[in-house]
Amino acid sequence: MRYFVAVAEELHFGRAATRLHMSQPPLSRAIKQLEAEVGVPLFTRSTTGATLTAVGTVLLDEARALLDHADRVRERVSAAAGVTTVTVGILGDGTDPGLARLAAAYRRHHPRVDIRIRDTDLTDPTCGLRAGLVDVALTRAPFDERALTVRTLRSDPVGVVLRADDPLARRDQLRLAELDDRRWFQFPQGTDPVWQSYWNGGRPREGPVVRAVQECLQAVLWNGTVGVAPLGHDLPAEFTVVPLIDMTPSRVVAVSNQGDTNPLIRSFVEIATAAYRR
Numbered sequence: 001m002r003y004f005v006a007v008a009e010e011l012h013f014g015r016a017a018t019r020l021h022m023s024q025p026p027l028s029r030a031i032k033q034l035e036a037e038v039g040v041p042l043f044t045r046s047t048t049g050a051t052l053t054a055v056g057t058v059l060l061d062e063a064r065a066l067l068d069h070a071d072r073v074r075e076r077v078s079a080a081a082g083v084t085t086v087t088v089g090i091l092g093d094g095t096d097p098g099l100a101r102l103a104a105a106y107r108r109h110h111p112r113v114d115i116r117i118r119d120t121d122l123t124d125p126t127c128g129l130r131a132g133l134v135d136v137a138l139t140r141a142p143f144d145e146r147a148l149t150v151r152t153l154r155s156d157p158v159g160v161v162l163r164a165d166d167p168l169a170r171r172d173q174l175r176l177a178e179l180d181d182r183r184w185f186q187f188p189q190g191t192d193p194v195w196q197s198y199w200n201g202g203r204p205r206e207g208p209v210v211r212a213v214q215e216c217l218q219a220v221l222w223n224g225t226v227g228v229a230p231l232g233h234d235l236p237a238e239f240t241v242v243p244l245i246d247m248t249p250s251r252v253v254a255v256s257n258q259g260d261t262n263p264l265i266r267s268f269v270e271i272a273t274a275a276y277r278r
Contacts, residue, residue, distance in 0.1 A: 001063045008060045012049040019130040087116045089127025089134035102275035121211045141251040143195040153276035155249040159241040161227035169240040176201045182226040183207035
């Protein structure tokens with residue numbers, strides 16, 4: 001049902017797949033299976049997207065109600081068991097002192113809450129939030145912020161990651177135009193285009209496809225690919241980070257679903273704001 005609701009709200013299988021952090025073929029198969037079970041088409045497909053049929057419109061209301069009920073059931077079961085769980089998606093450096101301060105402060109404020117962490121790769125800047133896999137995310141912007149509430153915690157200047165023996169590695173600073181002839185790492189097809197554009201310096205590039213930070217570093221090491229990273233992160237001696245003076249800083253953000261009224265999520269965002277300001 002979550003798959004159906006995602007397609008119904010996006011009216012596009014590709015965007016829905018991105019939102020769900022999955023590829024498009026299994027999503028299409030799941031919707032076709034649902035249509036086979038219902039016995040009628042739920043969408044009218046076209047080359048530009050999809051529209052709901054009359055039956056699909058009725059099912060959308062029912063599906064939303066069903067998912068809301070399922071969420072309430074989980075909350076009641078957890079409450080009856082004396083356990084409240086908050087799942088946090090994290091994309092970024094696990095050694096960030098802001099994250100350590102946040103964890104300590106949240107434990108003090110909510111000692112009975114069970115925090116579960118979902119680490120994610122570079123293909124989903126919402127860390128599974130759009131797909132319903134987490135309750136709140138600590139990640140980096142920019143990305144598609146539709147239907148999300150985004151709180152900026154900190155802004156970090158960025159630099160280009162180069163091999164230590166690269167001729168440009170001796171420079172004190174660089175401009176994006178000086179890297180136009182280089183290959184830049186790419187994210188898999190279907191990744192949020194706003195996110196991809198930022199890490200490519202705001203224009204289309206060519207280069208190897210990567211999913212994780214280690215893959216980015218290996219692409220730099222083996223192929224001389226250009227990588228971009230926030231300044232201040234420790235890297236092995238084989239790499240150098242040169243500041244980019246004309247690239248917008250990367251924002252560390254706390255993200256939740258728009259309209260989420262869970263007080264534990266609101267508290268998480270407020271505590272995170274204080275923790276990252278120090």
